[in-house]
Amino acid sequence: MRTKKIVSVLLCALLLWPGATAVRARAAESGTLKMIAYNVSGIPVVGGFQGTSFTTTNDRAAKIGRLLNGTDVDFIGTEEDFNGHKYLAAEMTNYPNRSSTSGGLAQGQGLNVFSTHPIYNVTRVKWNVEYGTFSGSMDALSNKGFLYCLMELLPGVYIHVINVHMDAGYEPLSVLARADNFRQLAAFINDDLDDGRALIVQGDFNFKFKRMLKDDMLGNLLDPAGLTDVWAEVYNNGITDVEDPDYDWDAAGDDLDRILYRSGDDLSLTAVAKTVPELTGENGERYTDHDPMLTEFTYTVTGSLPAPETLTVPSPVNEAMLNFKEVLWTFVRLLQGILGIFELPYLAYQGVEMLANGKMP
Numbered sequence: 001m002r003t004k005k006i007v008s009v010l011l012c013a014l015l016l017w018p019g020a021t022a023v024r025a026r027a028a029e030s031g032t033l034k035m036i037a038y039n040v041s042g043i044p045v046v047g048g049f050q051g052t053s054f055t056t057t058n059d060r061a062a063k064i065g066r067l068l069n070g071t072d073v074d075f076i077g078t079e080e081d082f083n084g085h086k087y088l089a090a091e092m093t094n095y096p097n098r099s100s101t102s103g104g105l106a107q108g109q110g111l112n113v114f115s116t117h118p119i120y121n122v123t124r125v126k127w128n129v130e131y132g133t134f135s136g137s138m139d140a141l142s143n144k145g146f147l148y149c150l151m152e153l154l155p156g157v158y159i160h161v162i163n164v165h166m167d168a169g170y171e172p173l174s175v176l177a178r179a180d181n182f183r184q185l186a187a188f189i190n191d192d193l194d195d196g197r198a199l200i201v202q203g204d205f206n207f208k209f210k211r212m213l214k215d216d217m218l219g220n221l222l223d224p225a226g227l228t229d230v231w232a233e234v235y236n237n238g239i240t241d242v243e244d245p246d247y248d249w250d251a252a253g254d255d256l257d258r259i260l261y262r263s264g265d266d267l268s269l270t271a272v273a274k275t276v277p278e279l280t281g282e283n284g285e286r287y288t289d290h291d292p293m294l295t296e297f298t299y300t301v302t303g304s305l306p307a308p309e310t311l312t313v314p315s316p317v318n319e320a321m322l323n324f325k326e327v328l329w330t331f332v333r334l335l336q337g338i339l340g341i342f343e344l345p346y347l348a349y350q351g352v353e354m355l356a357n358g359k360m361p
Helices: 002-016 018-027 057-069 085-091 172-192 217-225 230-235 319-357
Strands: 030-039 075-079 112-115 119-126 145-154 157-165 198-204 257-262 267-275 293-301
Touching: 030 057, 030 198, 030 257, 057 085, 075 157, 075 198, 085 112, 112 119, 112 145, 112 157, 145 172, 157 172, 172 198, 172 217, 198 267, 198 293, 217 257, 230 257, 230 267, 257 267, 257 293
Parallel strands: 030 075, 157 198
Antiparallel strands: 030 293, 075 112, 119 145, 145 157, 198 257, 267 293
């Protein structure tokens, strides 16, 4: 009997302990997280083919920045954010937490993030495999890959976030490169992000399930990394296997720009919406050849995890050094262009295939 009384007293003391009350309160927290992935077409060219408005790269970037700044979302990931980034970022005053540019097209990755929540540990990773100088989609002319950061959603509650831009094109060598991109990303997730925290991956995947190509995002990324595709979750009853008899071939929204996610040990995520916001000028002008993708999650705190060992805030870049490197990288790209002549037979083969079959091989 005495033992039972002691146990009862200890239990009461534990429940009344302020720390225990805080844990119970934290576990009840919930809310909404809105994110945009947007390919801003920051390639240094002049012409309306980047959208519907004939304008310069810097002016286009500034206009997109103003539109994004008014979206009232929590987190924005930009792709093809090469030249003109300074003008885009200057307009996004509502997003004080952001990455620093990695440079223009010659040396840059073209990926950046803007957040209302604190972000830490920004890391850039280049793809191991890329294809195309003249052929493909000329992916080898930049340092494409993915950008990782850790976002603090609530005090002490962190989410892994990755912004990506996969190899483009759907001829055989580009498809093989993109499949390798998927495998490289899955390996990074499994090896480096295994601390039990939730994860969101968004960006320009250059992938549609309906294409039925050998890049196979399901087998090379979704299944190995335990990720869910938001489009499938919202529009296709969670089905990503095109061989499933219940796969809906008429479901809208199977776009190149995508978002994937998984819940964590301390945070449950649920995708509730995937929409295309109307980010246009006063007269309907479009400033890029991509649609922005807005995803809305609801979240609930389900537990607690130890704080990360390291939290490093993004540091500004040395613009003079960045400009110097851009000049050096431009010479590298010129050399690549000269060597790229060896791709011409493959390029000719693609043309023959297209003429013969009415489509790319």
